[in-house]
Amino acid sequence: MEEQNTSKVLTQELQSAVKTIKAAILQSQARAAQIINGEQLSLYYGIGRYISDHSREGYWGTGAIARISKQLKSELPGLKGFSEENIKLMRRFYETWKDIEAKSVVGTTEMAKTAVPQIVTNSVDASTELQIRDVDPDSVCQLQLTSDDRFPITAFLNISFSHHMAIC
Secondary structure: OHHHHHHHHHHHHHHHHHHHHHHHHHHHHHHHHHHHHHHHHHHHHHHHHHHHHHHOOOOOOOOHHHHHHHHHHHHOOOOOOOOHHHHHHHHHHHHHHOOHHHHOOEEEEEEOOOOOOOOOOOOOOOOOOOEEOOOOOOOEEEEEEOOEOOEOHHHHHHOOHHHHHHHO
């Protein structure tokens, strides 16, 4: 009888352990998804800025975005999400949200060709000044957002790119 009670207690403890570990896994997965979504939005914003600056104000002609998409697919086999239409959506995303740079505590950073892009998500910048650096027009400048009462960064980053596009 005592052995049966010990087994029952052990089973309950193991079920509790599974529940605790499962909660930790799910929380970690949710945080990872948010970080990935934020990084993706930052990248798409930067690409959108680059495309906008060169196609709307620059010297690119008709068909440039299609050629860029085709070349990207050629040089990065298996790359998904960079069709001509998606790159145009990235440009629209940037053009829709570019005013947040002037109205919020945000900044842009030059992305080196081999560097991993960064997004600041859970820190308040020491200064509340806009932080835009002069950058090479031939570089991709990604959006960096910091938590601030004036801009709901968490909500912004929790919205997927496709939902942002539905809003735009």
